[in-house]
Amino acid sequence: ETGVTQSPTHLIKTRGQQVTLRCSSQSGHNxxxxxxxxxxxxxxxxxxxxxxxxxxxxxxxxxxxxxxxxNYSSELNVNALELDDSALYLCASSLVNTEAFFGQxxxxxxx
Amino acid sequence: xxxxxEDPQALSIQExxxxxMNCSYKTSINNLQWYRQNSGRGLVHLIxxxxxxxxxxxxxxxxxxxxxxxxxxxxxxxxxxxxxxxxFCATAGNNRKLIWGLGTSLAVNP
Numbered sequence: 389e390t391g392v393t394q395s396p397t398h399l400i401k402t403r404g405q406q407v408t409l410r411c412s413s414q415s416g417h418n419x420x421x422x423x424x425x426x427x428x429x430x431x432x433x434x435x436x437x438x439x440x441x442x443x444x445x446x447x448x449x450x451x452x453x454x455x456x457x458x459n460y461s462s463e464l465n466v467n468a469l470e471l472d473d474s475a476l477y478l479c480a481s482s483l484v485n486t487e488a489f490f491g492q493x494x495x496x497x498x499x
Numbered sequence: 500x501x502x503x504x505e506d507p508q509a510l511s512i513q514e515x516x517x518x519x520m521n522c523s524y525k526t527s528i529n530n531l532q533w534y535r536q537n538s539g540r541g542l543v544h545l546i547x548x549x550x551x552x553x554x555x556x557x558x559x560x561x562x563x564x565x566x567x568x569x570x571x572x573x574x575x576x577x578x579x580x581x582x583x584x585x586x587f588c589a590t591a592g593n594n595r596k597l598i599w600g601l602g603t604s605l606a607v608n609p
Contacts, residue, residue, distance in 0.1 A: 430587055
């Protein structure tokens with residue numbers, strides 16, 4: 389158990405819909421990162437939040453957005469879902485430049 | 500974009516043998532980390548090696564880092580069936596982001 393929890397664990401959405409994924413970080417960690425992992429691939433960095441501010445972003449379009457709350461929990465929002473958005477979405481909490489602790493992920497399927 | 504490239508992509512060995520996986524990266528780093536992933540679920544941190552370290556041990560794991568060659572290796576000694584998983588390296592630079600390789604899929608046969 390890493391202390392990082394993600395919800396929901398599985399989700400099926402229709403193309404064009406919007407989705408919100410949630411992550412609660414490990415106690416004391418002020419940095420949350422989100423990753424997208426397609427089947428058979430390594431995780432791709434979406435963005436990172438540090439003390440409620442976005443602190444870096446990968447090559448993802450603006451329809452991927454996020455929030456970090458004062459308790460350091462976080463949300464990932466994806467608008468106008470596309471079939472290629474189907475993937476495992478991973479949240480990781482950490483301190484700066486230390487090991488990341490991952491949740492179990494949310495499996496999103498877009499049909 | 501991927502920074503690390505793991506080699507081999509897939510490895511199949513017998514229980515009791517050693518497994519070696521390699522990772523190469525492209526830019527300067529603060530540290531390099533190895534993670535394990537079972538069945539497409541969350542990743543578990545195994546070991547972190549800083550850029551000024553050359554070798555690190557943790558139980559049956561041994562990690563080396565050669566910054567001149569921008570490469571790292573993970574050795575699992577006396578492998579067990581429970582070691583079957585995907586193994587990823589990730590590099591951390593000054594921007595706090597972890598950049599990941601594609602992973603090595605390890606199968607340990609009983």
